[in-house]
Amino acid sequence: MKILFFYFLKFYILQLSNIINYKRTDIYGIALNVFFLKLSMFWFVKQAYKKNKIMDAKEISLNEKQVKPVVDLLNDYLASYHIHYQKLRGCHWNVKGQNFFTLHIKFEELYTNAQLTIDEIAERVLTLGKPPHSRFADYIKESSIKEINTIGLHDMDMVDALLDDMAKLIEMERELLEATDKAGDDGSNDMVNRFMQFKEKNTWMLRSFAGKK
Numbered sequence: 585m586k587i588l589f590f591y592f593l594k595f596y597i598l599q600l601s602n603i604i605n606y607k608r609t610d611i612y613g614i615a616l617n618v619f620f621l622k623l624s625m626f627w628f629v630k631q632a633y634k635k636n637k638i639m640d641a642k643e644i645s646l647n648e649k650q651v652k653p654v655v656d657l658l659n660d661y662l663a664s665y666h667i668h669y670q671k672l673r674g675c676h677w678n679v680k681g682q683n684f685f686t687l688h689i690k691f692e693e694l695y696t697n698a699q700l701t702i703d704e705i706a707e708r709v710l711t712l713g714k715p716p717h718s719r720f721a722d723y724i725k726e727s728s729i730k731e732i733n734t735i736g737l738h739d740m741d742m743v744d745a746l747l748d749d750m751a752k753l754i755e756m757e758r759e760l761l762e763a764t765d766k767a768g769d770d771g772s773n774d775m776v777n778r779f780m781q782f783k784e785k786n787t788w789m790l791r792s793f794a795g796k797k
């Protein structure tokens with residue numbers, strides 16, 4: 585395949601030089617050029633795709649094409665979870681006031697859970713055959729959740745910020761449940777459902793703590 589590519593590349597360069605030199609300006613020559621250029625570009629894309637492949641989803645009786653939207657959503661979800669996780673740590677470190685002992689412990693419980701969740705999401709992406717995002721640059725770029733500065737943040741504003749994050753994550757989870765359902769991916773569906781139930785319950789608890797309905 586590589587040899588074929590370089591053959592096409594050579595042919596393409598020759599054609600291009602002919603056009604530049606006005607030796608051959610016929611429409612067929614140009615069409616051939618475009619065809620071989622597209623063919624070589626397709627080869628490049630295919631090679632890049634193969635490089636990013638860990639395993640074929642068909643190994644676990646799933647269709648790779650059908651599962652692709654799930655993988656993409658899981659990677660976005662992973663990015664958002666990382667930002668949420670770091671926010672939880674910030675809240676745990678920077679919380680002040682009379683609720684310190686309650687919230688310091690609660691935030692630790694939440695970030696410990698988020699850490700395990702992140703690992704499960706990333707490993708599910710790998711199980712479906714693709715590499716998970718693993719750079720902070722990607723997390724910041726892809727996350728639907730925004731970073732905040734927790735230094736000096738009022739304790740109840742921390743609770744509000746975390747409730748907003750959870751609402752966003754639950755929204756993403758509902759989207760994922762639909763996508764996994766369409767792809768017949770029961771494994772991801774079950775996993776996301778578990779994570780969603782944890783946050784649903786904690787939404788109730790944090791809202792009760794804040795005296796909200």
Ligand SMILES: [Fe+2]
Pocket residue numbers: 676692
């Ligand atoms: Fe700690």
